[in-house]
Amino acid sequence: MFGPDKCRSTDKVHFILQHKNPKTGKFVDHHLKFAPSVPYDKLSHVYTAILKPGNELQILVDGEEKRKANFLSADYFEPAFIPPKTIPDPDDKKAEDWDERDKISDSDAVKPDDWDEDAPMEIEDAEACEAAPGCGEWKRPMKRNPEYKGKWHSPLIDNPNYKGIWKTQEIDNPDYFELDKPDFEPITAIGIEIWTMQDGILFDNILIASDEKMFAASASSDVLSDCQKKVFDVLYKVADIPFLEAYKNQIIGVIEKAEKQPILTIGVLVSIVVVVATAILRLLFGRKKPQVSCNVGETDAPGNSEENEKNDASAPHPRRSRRET
Structure with missing residues (x-):
C-alpha cells in the first residue's frame, strides 16, 4: 500500500509492502518507519515510490525526495524483512530465588543513641531582636534545627546475592532466513482505499512503470x-x-x-x-430600446391610419409615462 493518510493525529505517506516469508510461506506487512508527512494544502500532488537496484526505496512528493530506505536494513521497516537470528526463549522463566537488588539495607546497623527522631525540623531563633521594625503582634522567627536528623534508616550495602537484571535466554530463530533482495510479487491490480469525511478527494493518473524517467513526465503534468x-x-x-x-x-x-x-x-x-x-x-x-405598446381598447379608424399615427406620436403614452417616472 502506498499513498497519503491525513486524519487527526495521523499525517504520513504510507508505504506498506507485503512480503512472503520463504520459511513459513506466510505474507507479512512491512511498514516504512518515519514516513514523510502529507503536504498541508488543498492542491494536487504527485506521490511517487521508486524501488531501485541495491534494495533501495525512494519516496518522492511532487518530484522531491522525502525519504530513503533500504529493504534489508532493520532500521527502516517494522517488522524487518530479515528476521533476527536469535529470539527470546518463550519457555525460559526467571528462577524464584533470582535477586535483582544491587543494594540492600545493612541488617547489622544500629541507630545511634543521640539520634532523636522526634526533634522538630525548625526551632525559634533566640538571637532575633524583638525591637525589629514591623506591625502587629511580634513573633520570634524560625530557623532550621541543627539537631534535626529525621527518621533513621539503616544504610545500604552491596547485596551479596545480587545476580543482575534477569533476561530471557536467546535461542536460534527457527524462522530466520538470509535474503539477497525482497521477492516482490507481480502487480496484477490496483485498489484505491478512501476513508474520508470531506469532499474534494481525487485520485488519477496512476502510473506503474519500469522506467524512472516516466515519473518525471507525470509529475510535471499534474503538479x-x-x-x-x-x-x-x-x-x-x-x-x-x-x-x-x-x-x-x-x-x-x-x-x-x-x-x-x-x-x-x-x-x-x-x-x-x-x-x-x-x-x-x-x-x-446589452441594453434594449424601450418598445411602445398599443393602448388597450383603441383601434385605428379606416382611412385615418396616417392621422392616427401622427396623433400617437404627439400624445404621451400612459403606460410608457408611468415607467419613465
Missing part, C-alpha cells in the same frame, strides 16, 4: 507549476473586478476546480476569457 500558480492568482483578481460581480461565483468555482486538476488550466483560461468577453459585450450592447 501546479510556479507559472500556473501565478496565473491562478491573476484569475482570482479578475473575479474581483466590479463589472464581473454577477459572474464572480462562477469564475471562482472554475478556478478552484482547475487548482485540483492542473491539466485543466488551459481550458479554464479559455472559459474565463469567454465569460469576461460576454460580460463586456452585454455591458456595451
Whole structure:
C-alpha cells in the first residue's frame, strides 16, 4: 500500500509492502518507519515510490525526495524483512530465588543513641531582636534545627546475592532466513482505499512503470507549476473586478476546480476569457430600446391610419409615462 493518510493525529505517506516469508510461506506487512508527512494544502500532488537496484526505496512528493530506505536494513521497516537470528526463549522463566537488588539495607546497623527522631525540623531563633521594625503582634522567627536528623534508616550495602537484571535466554530463530533482495510479487491490480469525511478527494493518473524517467513526465503534468500558480492568482483578481460581480461565483468555482486538476488550466483560461468577453459585450450592447405598446381598447379608424399615427406620436403614452417616472 502506498499513498497519503491525513486524519487527526495521523499525517504520513504510507508505504506498506507485503512480503512472503520463504520459511513459513506466510505474507507479512512491512511498514516504512518515519514516513514523510502529507503536504498541508488543498492542491494536487504527485506521490511517487521508486524501488531501485541495491534494495533501495525512494519516496518522492511532487518530484522531491522525502525519504530513503533500504529493504534489508532493520532500521527502516517494522517488522524487518530479515528476521533476527536469535529470539527470546518463550519457555525460559526467571528462577524464584533470582535477586535483582544491587543494594540492600545493612541488617547489622544500629541507630545511634543521640539520634532523636522526634526533634522538630525548625526551632525559634533566640538571637532575633524583638525591637525589629514591623506591625502587629511580634513573633520570634524560625530557623532550621541543627539537631534535626529525621527518621533513621539503616544504610545500604552491596547485596551479596545480587545476580543482575534477569533476561530471557536467546535461542536460534527457527524462522530466520538470509535474503539477497525482497521477492516482490507481480502487480496484477490496483485498489484505491478512501476513508474520508470531506469532499474534494481525487485520485488519477496512476502510473506503474519500469522506467524512472516516466515519473518525471507525470509529475510535471499534474503538479501546479510556479507559472500556473501565478496565473491562478491573476484569475482570482479578475473575479474581483466590479463589472464581473454577477459572474464572480462562477469564475471562482472554475478556478478552484482547475487548482485540483492542473491539466485543466488551459481550458479554464479559455472559459474565463469567454465569460469576461460576454460580460463586456452585454455591458456595451446589452441594453434594449424601450418598445411602445398599443393602448388597450383603441383601434385605428379606416382611412385615418396616417392621422392616427401622427396623433400617437404627439400624445404621451400612459403606460410608457408611468415607467419613465
